Amino acid sequence: MQLTNRAKKTDKSELSLFERSYLPSLATGLGITIRHFFMKKPTIQYPEQKRYLGPVFRGHHILKRDEEGRERCTACGLCAVACPAEAISMVAQERKKGEEHLYREEKYAAVYEINMLRCIFCGLCEEACPKQAVYLRHDQFVPVFTEREDVIYGKDKLVEDPNNRYRRDAWTKEDAMKLWKNNA
Amino acid sequence: MNGFMQWANETMFLWKALIILVIFAITLGIAAYSTWAERKVAGYIQDRSGPNRAGWGGLLQPLADAGKMFFKEDFIPAQADKWLFILGPCLSMLTALMSSAVVPFGDSFLIDGKTVTVQAIEINIGILYVFGVVSLGVYGVMIGGWASNNKFSLLGAIRAASQNISYELAMGMSIIAILMLSGSLSLRTIVEQQHGFLNWNVFYQPLGCLIFIVCAFAECNRTPFDLPECETELVGGYHTEYSSMKLGFYLFAEYINMFASSAVTACLFFGGYNYPFMDNVQAALNSGLGQTVGHNVGTAIGILVMFSKILFGIFFFMWVRWTVPRFRYDQLMNLGWKGLIPLAVVNMIITAVSMLSGYKLAIGMWVGLIVFVVILSVVWAMRPRKKAAILGA
Numbered sequence: 001m002q003l004t005n006r007a008k009k010t011d012k013s014e015l016s017l018f019e020r021s022y023l024p025s026l027a028t029g030l031g032i033t034i035r036h037f038f039m040k041k042p043t044i045q046y047p048e049q050k051r052y053l054g055p056v057f058r059g060h061h062i063l064k065r066d067e068e069g070r071e072r073c074t075a076c077g078l079c080a081v082a083c084p085a086e087a088i089s090m091v092a093q094e095r096k097k098g099e100e101h102l103y104r105e106e107k108y109a110a111v112y113e114i115n116m117l118r119c120i121f122c123g124l125c126e127e128a129c130p131k132q133a134v135y136l137r138h139d140q141f142v143p144v145f146t147e148r149e150d151v152i153y154g155k156d157k158l159v160e161d162p163n164n165r166y167r168r169d170a171w172t173k174e175d176a177m178k179l180w181k182n183n184a
Numbered sequence: 185m186n187g188f189m190q191w192a193n194e195t196m197f198l199w200k201a202l203i204i205l206v207i208f209a210i211t212l213g214i215a216a217y218s219t220w221a222e223r224k225v226a227g228y229i230q231d232r233s234g235p236n237r238a239g240w241g242g243l244l245q246p247l248a249d250a251g252k253m254f255f256k257e258d259f260i261p262a263q264a265d266k267w268l269f270i271l272g273p274c275l276s277m278l279t280a281l282m283s284s285a286v287v288p289f290g291d292s293f294l295i296d297g298k299t300v301t302v303q304a305i306e307i308n309i310g311i312l313y314v315f316g317v318v319s320l321g322v323y324g325v326m327i328g329g330w331a332s333n334n335k336f337s338l339l340g341a342i343r344a345a346s347q348n349i350s351y352e353l354a355m356g357m358s359i360i361a362i363l364m365l366s367g368s369l370s371l372r373t374i375v376e377q378q379h380g381f382l383n384w385n386v387f388y389q390p391l392g393c394l395i396f397i398v399c400a401f402a403e404c405n406r407t408p409f410d411l412p413e414c415e416t417e418l419v420g421g422y423h424t425e426y427s428s429m430k431l432g433f434y435l436f437a438e439y440i441n442m443f444a445s446s447a448v449t450a451c452l453f454f455g456g457y458n459y460p461f462m463d464n465v466q467a468a469l470n471s472g473l474g475q476t477v478g479h480n481v482g483t484a485i486g487i488l489v490m491f492s493k494i495l496f497g498i499f500f501f502m503w504v505r506w507t508v509p510r511f512r513y514d515q516l517m518n519l520g521w522k523g524l525i526p527l528a529v530v531n532m533i534i535t536a537v538s539m540l541s542g543y544k545l546a547i548g549m550w551v552g553l554i555v556f557v558v559i560l561s562v563v564w565a566m567r568p569r570k571k572a573a574i575l576g577a
Binding site: 017026029030032033034036037038039041042043045 | 225228229230231232233236503504506507508560561564
């Protein structure tokens, strides 16, 4: 029964003398390999060249600020609960008078740490966050670290720089598809 | 001392020593860069770009590989025969290096009114020497494989030995046809007889050339005949137990063998240092630069031509390696004994008949080949066939 049109009928008839000499198939094979020899290589020379990873790539974590530059995180701990690798830990603190321009709500994370050796970049923290505070950037990797001390990422490395705000390229599937097409 | 100086002057001792050293160095250099080229060619054929990090285009890769090899632990298995274990790779390397000694890489240089041929040793039994050394080469593999005291190594060694013996027969017989044409065993004479372009032996001996190249692949243990070291069946074949520079020697010997066999193939079939319109080029050089300088420049061009032929030969080895998959062992033996040896005999007969017929040699050869193909296809069509099995009967 034929299911698809992709099946090729193999020719099982007896080989002729010429075919049995291996030479014709050998010549065809050599032709194919030499053609590939001169083909353009699809290799991306990685550290120098980087390819676009798409708007949904999960890279470096970021703790967003709101439009007025206040930290959105309220240290509710849902991200830490959602984290399957238990990489996130935090210490909550109450906002004092005069700190309203720094923190959006009355409670904030005084310490917010992600252990990058544990993190598996699943993005569940991003999904769990009710305040839209934690995101995984699509445009930046967590850099290579060689020391144990570099493993824990604190607020100094995670909170968004107000002068260099992070924007995701596409939020909807349609936008993402458009982006892929433009970058392909 | 005076006597020595005089002797050295007469025999051009220094020039000869220089040529030998240069050929030695070039052989090693080309073999080293063959490892780089192999990976590069493999990459390009598989749509990758190959090693490109160490130096420009990965050109320092052989040095890095050699450095790695040197710093690996040099391990000798407890149950191995220690001295034979060490002797194996040494023999492989030695025989591989020896075989290029008689290859004429170029015509000759005129220095102080004396002629220095571009060849390490000029002996009148060049081909015989090459064959002797090449067949010694299998001892390296054999001894190494046996001394490892490992079943996989031994199997690889046995395969290497039987394969080399089988293919040496066909190779020797394809050479006999060349010897019948040239009437000399000296590689230099054979090359000189292929002056120009249309005199190349490949036009007289297309079948012999094909047989020789196939056998050269088998002798070098290269794919599709790399059964002695076939990873899928024998771990690493004869060099399973080897590490560090001993392994390096084995691998290096393989590349030197490739170089040597490309050189010999170029000499025997593709005219060595001869190239089309060489007489015109030589005449132009002589009139432009004078007899001596012109001759030397012409020789240099010839050497370049020879080396480009050799390099193409090496490239062809690699090209085939990434095209043709490995033969099964029985297929290998079938091809050798039932295919190549009878063909080599037929080639000999055709050559002999066309030489005796009195017609022009090239015409005789090609007519003979066509007649052979016609006879073969007639016989093939008339061969008794098994009746096709009837389904369900």
